[in-house]
Amino acid sequence: MALDKTTVARIAHLARIELPETQLDALTGELARILEWIDQLSEVDTEDVEPMRKVMEIAAHWRTDEVTDGGRREDILKNAPETHDGYFVVPKVVE
């Protein structure tokens, strides 16, 4: 599965990362090499193997469905690049 510049540009857009043309060139080569190295996984027989979705076989914890935290608007807004009247300010989304 060869990786070309168009594909890298497409995934960079999916990941919302702007890449200048020079970085795009370098990254395409590097990512292609990394994926080529990763392709050795195809040698492993994984017929009938369940993907590992859970690291430790421990039961998940249940807790009462109740509010235990909240009312911390000031804390939450403290690190925002821009706020107004208790809200985050974001670029215009709807025209």
Add this chain to the structure above:
Amino acid sequence: MSDLVRLTLTEARAALARRAISARELAEAHLAAMESARDLNAYITETPERALAMAAAADARLRRGEAGLLEGIPLAIKDLFCTEGILTTAGSRILDGFVPPYESTVTRKLWEAGAVCLGKANLDEFAMGSANVTSWYGPVRNPWTRPAEETPLVPGGSSGGSAAAVAARIALGATGTDTGGSIRQPASFCGIVGMKPTYGRCSRFGIVAFASSLDQAGPLTRTVADCALLLQAMAGYDPRDSTSADLEVPDWIGGLSGRIRGLRIGIPAEYRVEGMPVEIERLWERGAEWLRAAGAEIREISLPHTRYALPAYYIIAPAEASSNLARYDGMRYGLRIEGDDLTETYMKTRGEGFGTEVKRRVLIGTYALSAGYYDAYYLKAQKVRRRIAEDFAEAFREVDAILTPTAPSAAFRLGEKSDDPVAMYLNDVFTVPASLAGLPGISVPAGLSTEGLPLGLQVIGRAWDEATVLDVGRALEEAAAFTTLPYGLAEAA
């Protein structure tokens, strides 16, 4: 340099308890040492005022006889742990100026045990790296150099600042995080002890997430006893982390004996990788001899899927990272670079805010999870991951612990391997398999390379069996009697 910074954590704790020294003196000695070791760039943020205030409170508790487990012990905190009111950067520009309004569970437990915060230790950006060269705040220097040489060496990574600080005696101990080797490999490079406990042993709450199914917090210290002590304070169930284990934390401090008579130790044939320096193979053999001499039985074992661990890791970790790092959008915290519209603002913020290695991994992860490739890459890697975990489960029917080298080389030069991502990834060839299986592992300094640099040996244990790992680690430590100091420090002594 004050003698106070040369104490081990265990010695300092005893001296504080019998009031031979004060927490204030101990903190001051470390703050002075930190100032004269700034060329290492081990700390991103130093917190002298907070350290002195915490030390004063510790002294008051010591006077009242209310000392906690780590009362008055000065620590470096990897800058991946959120600390309330202290800049937390993850080594990334994108978290520019971020001051968390809350405390990570692990650091909260440390402060509750009486520990003193010296500052936030440098690290690879978002803990992605094996040389501490990807930090926005600049690379960390290893306090070790080759004898009579000035060439800067890397401390390993990603917990490079933590490891360098402990080795350079500018912290009595440090927290680290380990996703694929980020505690054990820098511990090996810096001649100290580093341990990754079982996945789920320490809470991940408040630790900036890299790969959630792999990230674990752990201690970096100068001795195995110190390691047990620090881990004791860090571990435990936390309802705020759904993957944290609701299991009793054993008494590792009291249980540590170093007695390994009758234990069966496995030597995995597949860890003899191509191109491994002879001196590392010799050190590994010597380690096995030491354990045999201490009464353990050495057995050859097989972990057949070992060579597929790294490529599987480089799908799984980036996939999880691409999802975790989606939160850095420039809207709620950290850096924002304005564009003409929302999408452009996202793209500019993330394009400028992330460094090259982080971009590489987010892109690999995005690719591996994208439509049409998910089965071929992500599902395949998760299946291989199970194969690797099964290998270990099979081996642990026959042995109680596994001995391997920690890393395939000693510390290398700053700048080396930086233009070759795959060469850099190979640093973690011996640490990644246990990470994928969620198992505990420790690195203990075991000897010097022919160039005079520290080399570590790794002990891997069964899930939740940190106690055996610590005991085998202690036995190695006793036999190795590794006392060499980084050469700059030896001269200052």
